[in-house]
């Protein structure tokens with residue numbers, strides 16, 4: 393259990409050397425030519441030189457916390473504190489590589505069960521210590537930044553020891569988990585019962601169930617299994633004012649759904665300690681295949697047709713021309729020139745890759761659902777590239793963060809952001825965000841690439857997910873991205889997109905939340921927080937906290 397705690401300074405996704413990540417030399421050559429990336433990069437600081445000030449946790453607070461969880465479960469050493477200093481955004485990773493300042497918790501506290509979590513919160517209130525709930529630490533919006541707010545000290549409340557599957561109800565198809573269970577462990581534990589959650593975000597390998605719930609996460613197969621919030625049947629949450637247990641029945645008309653207030657609360661109202669989740673039988677048949685459509689508009693129309701006729705595959709993912717080109721070039725497995733010539737011969741000049749994946753109970757179910765989807769697709773004239781392309785995507789589905797490590801090493805500003813909008817707004821929103829990112833990321837002689845895909849489609853609209861690849865500014869690597877992020881967020885709210893479809897709000901999106909829910913909406917959230925956490929120990933500075941106004 394405790395030996396599985398990740399004490400490493402996480403300047404990268406993987407602890408393996410970045411050279412083990414998949415980025416073939418020809419792909420790097422292509423990237424240099426495409427973006428103007430230079431050969432030289434600024435050397436980065438090794439973790440050992442990062443400044444870590446002394447812990448500000450007062451001795452009496454430390455003693456009181458040790459009385460709750462045990463002396464060995466209150467860590468104040470450099471490594472433990474650095475290991476929980478922020479999440480895994482580009483800015484977080486660059487800070488750990490020596491750019492800018494890291495917010496480092498004064499201690500790491502490791503409770504063993506929901507009762508200890510409750511008592512830790514009460515102790516922190518008593519000693520006026522801020523608490524940052526820490527799941528997998530994969531936040532990309534500053535959600536786990538160790539901010540003290542007005543408190544004298546801040547602890548990272550690492551939930552890694554809440555790692556149990558409590559029970560499975562095969563009749564109702566529910567499972568009760570402690571909130572610190574990591575996604576691969578949840579799937580392994582459920583597989584023994586023949587069931588699955590089916591939640592596979594790209595951060596699958598590290599993130600926790602509690603983190604998924606409070607950030608309203610969405611997985612790669614959410615068209616089939618639903619967003620994580622749709623899986624939550626019941627929730628147990630420790631708050632400074634006592635424990636709340638909500639939900640537990642399949643549906644209810646007993647007033648407003650308070651469970652929904654916990655989902656998406658990002659650790660501001662309490663700490664989720666236990667979740668009752670809907671599970672489904674493990675699919676017997678998995679089938680992924682790839683298509684190419686001509687141009688973004690036609691591709692988006694095709695995905696809309698699938699969504700509105702309810703024939704979406706469980707995984708439905710449309711890449712724009714830039715992302716398709718980068719995928720083909722970086723994957724290394726495709727003979728890109730030959731492929732492009734083939735596609736041109738088939739009338740495709742603007743290739744947009746579409747991956748469809750079905751996870752079903754029988755070959756017959758696959759045949760029926762696949763035939764219905766292909767029937768809908770036909771009028772958009774897709775060129776089928778078969779199962780090989782689908783399998784290439786499936787094998788690389790969690791590879792993005794590893795490739796990011798290599799790209800960071802060679803001096804690329806690589807980051808993602810996401811939004812969602814109605815179908816009638818989608819193309820204008822995509823154009824505006826792409827334009828904002830390209831214009832603001834460029835440095836002298838560089839040609840940033842901004843890619844986009846739809847990976848979550850609904851009857852009324854879809855998400856848009858952007859990935860940037862730009863030569864990193866040597867003088868101001870953080871400012872380069874932060875300016876681009878502001879420009880993109882302004883474009884999003886200016887074009888009626890949501891400030892986040894699944895990454896949540898954290899610190900980074902807080903200035904734009906008011907544009908989405910209004911001042912009254914912010915006040916409602918603050919009033920709930922005031923009732924549950926009157927002294928404001930929980931996650932200062934996140935979601936609504938003391939957000940800076942929009943730049």
Ligand SMILES: Cc1cc2nc3c(=O)[nH]c(=O)nc-3n(C[C@H](O)[C@H](O)[C@H](O)COP(=O)(O)OP(=O)(O)OC[C@H]3O[C@@H](n4cnc5c(N)ncnc54)[C@H](O)[C@@H]3O)c2cc1C
Pocket residue numbers: 479480481524525526527528529530531532534535536551571572592593594595598599600601602603604605606607608609610611612658659660662663664665792793894895896898931934
């Ligand atoms: C490479 C990469 C790919 C990603 N891909 C996806 C994706 O495909 N889909 C997606 O939805 N997200 C994605 N994310 C974002 C991130 O993984 C999600 O937000 C995830 O839900 C966070 O889970 P976590 O356990 O790591 O939470 P953390 O990062 O530890 O915490 C996130 C927030 O929740 C709070 N918190 C955590 N646990 C609890 C708890 N038990 N009770 C109360 N508050 C808590 C924290 O204080 C913080 O504010 C990605 C991130 C990375 C780095």
